[in-house]
Amino acid sequence: MSSSFSAVRPLRLPPPCPHLAAYRSGGGTPLRCLHGCLCPRPSGRAEVRRDPGEVPRCASCPPAAARHGPRLYACLSCAAVSCRAHAPDHATLVPGHEIVLDVDRAELFCAACRDQVYDPDFDAAVVIALTSLSSSRLPPRPPEKRAKRRRVEYRSWAPDPNERAVIGQRSSPLIVQEGNASSTTTTTANSTTTTTSTSSPSSSVSSPSSLPWGLRGLNNLGNTCFMNSVLQALLHTPLLRNYFLSDRHSRYVCQQKDKKKGGSKEKSNVAEQKNPAGGSPPCLACDLDAMYSAVFSGDRKPLSPAKFLHSWWQHASNLASYEQQDAHEFFISILDGIHEKEQDQCKPCSNAGNGDCCIAHKVFSGILRSDVTCTICGFTSTTYDPCVDISLDLDSSQDPMKIATSKLQACKSKIESMLTSQCYGISTLRGCLEHFTRPEKLGADQKFFCENCQARQESVKQMSIRKIPLVACFHIKRFEHSLIRNMSRKVDRYLQFPLSLDMAPYLSSSILTARYGNRIFAFDGNDSDEATELASDLELFAVLTHSGNLEAGHYITYLRLNNQWYKCDDAWVTHVSESIVRASQAYMLFYVQKILYYKASQDVG
Amino acid sequence: MRSSINRPPTPDANEEPEKEPTLQEIINIKLIESGEKEKLMELLRERLIECGWRDEMKAICRAYARKKGRNNVTVDDLIHVVTPKGRASVPDSVKAELLQRIRSFLTSAAI
Numbered sequence: 001m002s003s004s005f006s007a008v009r010p011l012r013l014p015p016p017c018p019h020l021a022a023y024r025s026g027g028g029t030p031l032r033c034l035h036g037c038l039c040p041r042p043s044g045r046a047e048v049r050r051d052p053g054e055v056p057r058c059a060s061c062p063p064a065a066a067r068h069g070p071r072l073y074a075c076l077s078c079a080a081v082s083c084r085a086h087a088p089d090h091a092t093l094v095p096g097h098e099i100v101l102d103v104d105r106a107e108l109f110c111a112a113c114r115d116q117v118y119d120p121d122f123d124a125a126v127v128i129a130l131t132s133l134s135s136s137r138l139p140p141r142p143p144e145k146r147a148k149r150r151r152v153e154y155r156s157w158a159p160d161p162n163e164r165a166v167i168g169q170r171s172s173p174l175i176v177q178e179g180n181a182s183s184t185t186t187t188t189a190n191s192t193t194t195t196t197s198t199s200s201p202s203s204s205v206s207s208p209s210s211l212p213w214g215l216r217g218l219n220n221l222g223n224t225c226f227m228n229s230v231l232q233a234l235l236h237t238p239l240l241r242n243y244f245l246s247d248r249h250s251r252y253v254c255q256q257k258d259k260k261k262g263g264s265k266e267k268s269n270v271a272e273q274k275n276p277a278g279g280s281p282p283c284l285a286c287d288l289d290a291m292y293s294a295v296f297s298g299d300r301k302p303l304s305p306a307k308f309l310h311s312w313w314q315h316a317s318n319l320a321s322y323e324q325q326d327a328h329e330f331f332i333s334i335l336d337g338i339h340e341k342e343q344d345q346c347k348p349c350s351n352a353g354n355g356d357c358c359i360a361h362k363v364f365s366g367i368l369r370s371d372v373t374c375t376i377c378g379f380t381s382t383t384y385d386p387c388v389d390i391s392l393d394l395d396s397s398q399d400p401m402k403i404a405t406s407k408l409q410a411c412k413s414k415i416e417s418m419l420t421s422q423c424y425g426i427s428t429l430r431g432c433l434e435h436f437t438r439p440e441k442l443g444a445d446q447k448f449f450c451e452n453c454q455a456r457q458e459s460v461k462q463m464s465i466r467k468i469p470l471v472a473c474f475h476i477k478r479f480e481h482s483l484i485r486n487m488s489r490k491v492d493r494y495l496q497f498p499l500s501l502d503m504a505p506y507l508s509s510s511i512l513t514a515r516y517g518n519r520i521f522a523f524d525g526n527d528s529d530e531a532t533e534l535a536s537d538l539e540l541f542a543v544l545t546h547s548g549n550l551e552a553g554h555y556i557t558y559l560r561l562n563n564q565w566y567k568c569d570d571a572w573v574t575h576v577s578e579s580i581v582r583a584s585q586a587y588m589l590f591y592v593q594k595i596l597y598y599k600a601s602q603d604v605g
Numbered sequence: 606m607r608s609s610i611n612r613p614p615t616p617d618a619n620e621e622p623e624k625e626p627t628l629q630e631i632i633n634i635k636l637i638e639s640g641e642k643e644k645l646m647e648l649l650r651e652r653l654i655e656c657g658w659r660d661e662m663k664a665i666c667r668a669y670a671r672k673k674g675r676n677n678v679t680v681d682d683l684i685h686v687v688t689p690k691g692r693a694s695v696p697d698s699v700k701a702e703l704l705q706r707i708r709s710f711l712t713s714a715a716i
Contacts, residue, residue, distance in 0.1 A: 042643050055634055084681075115679035 019091075019098035019110050020117045026096065028077055031122040038106050038129035040378025045517055046106035046126045048074055056103050058083035060090070073100035073109055087111040107518055116518065123519040130380060130516070152598050212561045214241070216295045217302035217571035221309060225570055226327040229555035230334070231305060232568040233542040233590050234288070235295050236559050237471055239363045244292040249359065251286035258283070282311035284337040285359070302571035312337065327544055327555050328389075328475045328588060335360040335388050364388040366469035369508045372448050373460045375441075379452035384466060389473035394427050394493055395435035429474065429497040429589065437464050437506050464511035468503050470596070472538055474589040479550060490550045495586050497543070499560075500594075503536040538591035546587040558584065632711070641710050645703060652699045662691055 016024065024031070039049040050056060056072050059080050073087045074080070077097045082090050091098040091111035098112040106126055110117045159167060214236060218228040234240055243249070258281060287308040294303055312330075313320035315337040319329070342358035356362065368387050373380045439462040442448065447456035476495060481488045504510055513519065543558040557568045558581045567576045626634070636642035653659050669686050670678045 042640060055630075055637060084684075109680070113679065114681040 014118050016119065017110050017113045017115070017117050019112050020108070020119060022096070023076065023099045024119070031119050032125050034076075034101075034122060035125035035128040037101075038126060040130045040380070042375050042378050045378075045515065046130055048101060048103040048106060050103075056081050058086055060086035070104075072103045073111065074103050075100050082111075088114065105517055118518070123516075126516060126519060130378070154598055211300070211566070211573070211575070212564075213298070214296045215559070215561070215566055215568075215573050216300060217568070217573050219302050219304040220570040221304065221306060222322040223324045224305075224309060225555045226325045226330050227305065227309060227312070228570050229544050229557040229568070230327050230331045230588075231291070231308070232557040232559060233544060233588070234334070235292065236542060236561065237363065237590065238541070238592055239470055240359065241292065241296075243359050243363075244289050245296060249285045249289050251283075251289045254283055254286050254289075281341075282314045283341050284308070284311055284315060284334060285341055287311045288338070315340075324552060327546070328391075331473070331588070332388065335364060361386075361388065363471050364469050364473060366390075366465060366472065367467040369464045369466040371462045371464070372442075373439075373462070374448065374450035374453060374457045375459055376457045377450065377452045379450055381448075381451070388469070389475050390436070390465075391475045391477055392429075392432040392436050393477050394491055394495065395431045427493055427495045429495065429501065429586075432474075432476070432495070433503075433506050437462065437511055462511065462515075464508040465503065465506050466508045468507070468535060468538070468593070470593055472503075472591045472593075474591070476587055476589070478546070478587060488550055490546075490548075490553075492585060494583075496582075497540070497586055497589055499540045501538045501540070501591055503538060507536060535593050535595065535597070537594040539594050540589060540591050542590035543581055543584065543586055544588035544590075545584040547585065555587070556584075635714055636707075636710070639710075639714070645706060648706070649699070649703060652702065653695070656696050656699065658691075658695065658699075661694065662687055665690060 037049050038046050041047050048056075056074070058072060060082055071084045073082055073084070075082070075090060075097050076099045078094070080090060080097075081103065082100070087100055087109070088111050090100075098110050099117070100109050100111050101107070102109055106129075108117045108119060108122055109115070218231060220228060291303070291305060291308060312334065316333045319325055319333070338360040339358045342360075365386050365388050368385050368390070370383050370385065371380050372382075439460045442459050442461055444458060448459040449455070450457045450459070478491045478493075479488050480491050541560045545556050545558070546553050547556070548554055558576070559566045559568060560581075565576050565578055565581045567574050567580070633642075636645070665687055666683050669683065673682070
């Protein structure tokens with residue numbers, strides 16, 4: 001498989017062999033209609049439909065020794081069943097009967113070419129057979145079809161003379177203020193973290209002018225490290241940063257709009273409830289806009305995000321206190337706050353996974369797919385859910401010793417060496433993602449109502465990622481609830497994470513390919529959506545770490561700018577080495593897609 | 606598919622009375638009817654993936670396809686090449702576990 005990214009990657013369709021081509025153009029049953037001959041096995045894979053208890057056998061073998069396995073093929077034209085040895089004979093004896101169907105795997109085989117062949121119509125039939133109810137045979141419901149926008153080539157932009165004039169008039173250069181009382185020179189006094197000692201050797205490079213733009217400490221306003229850490233990550237999320245710095249949400253314009261709106265509308269009552277002082281309703285996006293301007297102004301003095309905190313308290317009043325909060329909860333709450341405000345501005349948002357409703361969703365929202373398969377009849381029910389982050393369990397449940405003995409036998413390729421890290425009990429992000437997308441047997445107490453069987457049956461659930469967000473936030477669930485002692489505790493287990501992450505194995509298309517067998521059919525509603533195939537390479541840009549326990553702890557964010565790592569510990573920002581970041585205890589990981597694509601504008605003209 | 610009229614001529618041997626199914630066939634039918642065969646297949650698949658057997662076979666197939674040239678290889682070729690190696694390299698623990706499962710199934714099915 002080629003690894004170069006060309007502008008358009010054609011769907012990898014093997015050409016049909018001459019016999020398959022002849023079958024398709026002949027008058028035989030169209031391949032797509034074969035779904036009536038297929039049915040799911042309890043495992044979820046497809047097989048050729050047969051009577052219960054019927055054991056297919058080779059029709060050409062002598063009856064005493066008629067083979068019933070391992071591979072039997074049923075002729076598409078005449079339904080004769082042959083074993084692998086006799087299938088070619090059937091093809092030679094009866095011309096036109098070369099295409100056969102593997103009865104246990106539902107895969108096409110050409111007995112004349114003695115090779116497997118692939119056909120998209122047939123694969124479509126397989127999907128129909130596996131996902132539809134046996135009685136009604138409805139095709140699967142695809143996720144809400146968004147208007148398909150074709151991908152366009154990137155064209156660089158240069159200002160024309162008019163635009164150049166505007167730029168000259170309306171902009172002012174940003175000046176880095178040298179010799180500012182920088183927070184970086186006072187690092188060593190920090191006693192709240194244990195990594196201070198290791199940050200001193202690298203402080204030789206933290207003179208103010210060498211720190212990149214936009215690095216500014218945030219003062220702790222009383223247990224607000226949860227807020228500071230998330231804000232640092234958001235302030236350096238490439239897409240959000242670009243959005244706000246290009247004035248896409250101007251706080252001045254937004255306030256004007258609010259003043260105009262303040263009339264006899266119901267919303268103004270709500271605003272008054274939230275803001276008894278009678279000012280404009282709080283807009284988290286405006287406060288964020290103000291913060292971006294302040295942080296990227298070149299001023300290095302630590303900032304106090306008091307206004308933001310106040311606005312957030314108004315939004316999430318149940319969390320408004322000086323108690324320690326969870327950073328992840330705060331993150332979700334901010335995205336929700338930005339979304340809520342944008343909703344007021346009449347943007348349609350029927351499907352949050354679409355991302356067109358607000359910048360928060362555009363950047364962070366993805367779609368998760370959940371498949372629940374009945375273990376008795378094999379019928380699979382699929383649901384799609386939008387998400388703004390992915391919460392992963394630490395995959396520490398495997399017995400390290402057992403895996404060590406069996407996997408050491410398989411230590412032959414690079415892929416295995418990744419798995420062997422589990423031999424020694426190290427959790428990795430990939431391991432957590434594999435755990436997340438593994439088929440999980442739901443317990444006997446969680447029986448799922450199977451529409452095919454019309455009864456509650458035991459089932460298997462599998463998650464996969466239908467659409468990766470532009471910025472993927474992974475939240476590691478580091479709390480464990482013990483039913484015995486009825487208490488929760490934090491899991492301090494170390495998690496290894498990569499700087500570059502390839503999400504391809506966790507996409508729905510990959511997971512389904514593994515489940516459905518050798519198919520070339522693309523399973524999602526938007527077939528051959530190249531965006532899903534190519535957009536699976538991610539780069540890490542922010543790591544949020546937590547030290548302490550569930551009741552009391554401290555959050556720190558590590559930011560990656562120009563491939564250098566910076567530690568943001570409230571008001572103290574320092575340059576650190578990569579090894580420190582790698583050794584830290586990750587709680588939230590932020591990855592951004594390496595390559596972004598432009599889609600044709602929805603506006604005509 | 607079963608009711609297609611273009612069936613090949615039935616062999617003469619079928620005119621004789623149906624022979625007694627062999628023990629192997631009886632066991633096979635019982636395994637399939639009870640759904641146990643399906644479960645055993647899944648178990649076997651799981652074990653062979655866990656111990657790296659499947660990845661080994663994949664690597665052998667890949668090497669063979671590379672050597673022969675991608676367009677000169679058929680599924681039949683691969684099966685011929687891989688089957689003996691595959692059968693020989695199944696770990697004993699996997700064999701033992703499956704045999705044990707089949708044995709306990711047989712005792713419970715009381716054949």
